[in-house]
Amino acid sequence: MVKDPIAVMQLLAQAVAAHAAGDLQEARSGYGRVLEVDPEHLDALRLLAGVQADQGDVDEAIAATQEVLRLHDHAKDHEFMSSLLTAARRRAEALAHIERSIELDAGVASAHCQRGTLLVHAGRLQEAMASFEQALHTEPGHIDSLVGRGLAYERLNRLDEAVASHERAIELDPDGVAPLAGRARLHQLMGEFGQALRLYDQVIERGSGKDRAAARYGKACTLLALGDYAQGWPLYEHRWDTLPRRKLPSARWTGQESLEGRTLLLYADQGLGDTLMNARFAADLAQAGAQVVMEVQPSLVPLLQGQCGIAQVRPLGGQPPPHDFNCPLFSLPAALRLRLDTVPARAGYLRADPARKAQWARRLGPRTQPRVGLAWSGYGGHSQDHRRSIPFAQFASALPAGWDYVSLQAHARPHECQAVESFAPMRRFESELTDFAETAALVSQLDLVVTVDTSVAHLAGALGVPNWILLHHPPDYRWLATGEWCPWYARSKLLRQGPDQSWPPVLQRVRRDLERWVMAGDLVLAT
CATH class of the missing domain: 1.25.40 (Serine Threonine Protein Phosphatase 5, Tetratricopeptide repeat)
Known part of the structure; x- marks a missing residue:
């Protein structure tokens, strides 16, 4: 088609009018007609990308914006591309684009704010703070930057400053x-x-x-x-x-549909501990007549095979098997109308492999002291890891003599290696804990597990092994706000920080209770 500037202008005006009237589909079609005549029309490309983003078609919006950037290296287009990539959870690419936007024009507060937000997600908190401060220097009272700075303060556990930043934003924008x-x-x-x-x-x-x-x-x-x-x-x-949402060919199971003779695909939708916690529900679903197929993180597959009435366990991802219904694991409590007093299998619902247990019994040797497993840190990328994990040197201060300590950590963090290696009473098996089936077999040989809020807490609870869970204040919602009682695991005891969010009182109690337990002589050793 021959390019006619007047015709292009008319087509663009019609599309913009449809856009302004809220008819996004007509606007999208109209911008497409402009691009059929003039494939490199920057305004049409930009506006098309905006409509596509508004309609939730992020991949198409990214493609259109890539074409814009091919034609014109402009700061605002990089900023928009960064927002699209953020929505697509492609944060590393998003960060590169927002940094290019700032390189082209450093005087835009929203760009510095967007960079700060991406850096918070990357855990680069000091750099994030600098970006938010730059945004506020560029535009004092920039609301999103005050909110973002509050989030960075929160991740740094500087809660008073986080409160002040949010309160200032509320004052400016009530x-x-x-x-x-x-x-x-x-x-x-x-x-x-x-x-x-x-x-x-x-x-x-x-x-x-x-x-x-x-x-x-x-x-x-x-x-x-x-x-x-x-x-x-x-x-x-x-x-x-x-x-x-995961796109599957089957309908979501909501708890209303009969499962008799049907195949139900359950799949992990959160962390390792979450998968372990919710695996218990498979037994009730199988009893209701379902053939339960479960897709979980690869490291959990060997442990969950043949447990809880699960017919098949597969690694998460890839082509799902034929099935009638699907349900994310963390949607089961809602589907099953769960209440505090109806959580099933609190006494334990997983069993370690007998052959692996026997191997660990030989590996550990004769028991001469009570054995306690230790886990002092969780996944470092967790947004609340700075609150839930405890530095090993501080954790070890709570451990009295008289126990055979066993590390349940898959690895020690680099900055803690020296402290871990110098703690002579603890045995370590990092290279041998290749999956959760191995860790479960080791845990089954222990008399007690002392752990922070991480997957080891759920593993010990699911196995029915006595465990003490050290919780930051306030803890994750699943542990409730108060009390030592745990709704999910009958043999778990919850040891909580106070409102001051201090670990020493919790660790002092661990030490006191361990000493009392040994002195009382009422510990039932694992067999």
Whole structure:
């Protein structure tokens, strides 16, 4: 088609008018017609990418914006590309584009703010703080930067400064949703659950889209921490409003559909410990007539084979097998209408492989002292790892003589290797813990496990091995807000930080209880 500038202008005007009227599909078609005549029309490409993003077609918007950048290396286009890549969870690429945007034009507060947000997700918190400060220097009172700086302070566990940053944002924008949502989250993180619920409700009332969905998720976690499972688990399903859903050919099982003679695909949708915690439900589903197929993280496959009535365990990902219904593991509590008093199999529901147990019994040798397994840190990339993990030197200070200590860590963090290696009473088997079946066999040979909130806590609980879980304040919602009682594992004892978020009192109690247990002589040794 021969390019006619007037015709192109008319087509573009029609598409823009449709866009302004909210007819996104017609606008998208109109921008396409412009590009048929002039494939390198920058405005049409930019506007098309915007419509595609608004319609949720992020990959198409990325492709259109790539074409824009091929034609014109402009700061705002890199900033937009960064936002698209962030939505697609391609954060490393997003960071490269926002840094190019700043290189081209360093005077845009939103670009520095976006860089700060990406750096928070990357765990580069000091650099993130510098970006937010630069944004606020460029544009004092930039609301998103105040909120972002509050998040960075939160991750640095500088909660008073986080509160101040969010409060300043609320002062400048009292009707804004983002400052309220950030403040609600801080109330939640500080154990101020009533205030958190009040602000989450305000966000739900005022907000829309992802803001409202995130507030519903935050409210759900708060209700679950308070033990309100009746409201909490259904509301928890709103996490899918902000997360990508897995595309499967089958229907989602909601708890209403009969499972008799049907194949139900369950799949891991969160962490390793979450998968272990929710695997228990497979037994009830199999008893209801389902053939249960489960897709889990590869390191869990050997452990879960043949357990809980599961017909088949497969590594997560790849082409799913034929099935009638599907359900993410963490959607089962809502589907099953779970309540605090109906959590099944609290006494333990997994068993270690007998052959592996025998190998570990030989490997450990004759028992001359009670054996206690130790796990002091979780996955370093977890957003709350700075709160839940304990430096090994501090953790080891709680360990009195008289026990045979066994490390259950898959590896020691590089900066802790020296402290770990110098702790003579502890035996280590990192190279031999190749998957969770091996770790389960080792745990089954222990008398007690002392652990922070990580997958080892769930493994010990699922095996029915006595375990003490050291919890930061406030803990993850599944452990409830108060008390030593655990709704998920009958032989777990919860040892909690106080509101000061200090570990020494918790560790002092560990030491005292270990000493009392040995002196009392009432410990039943594992066999």
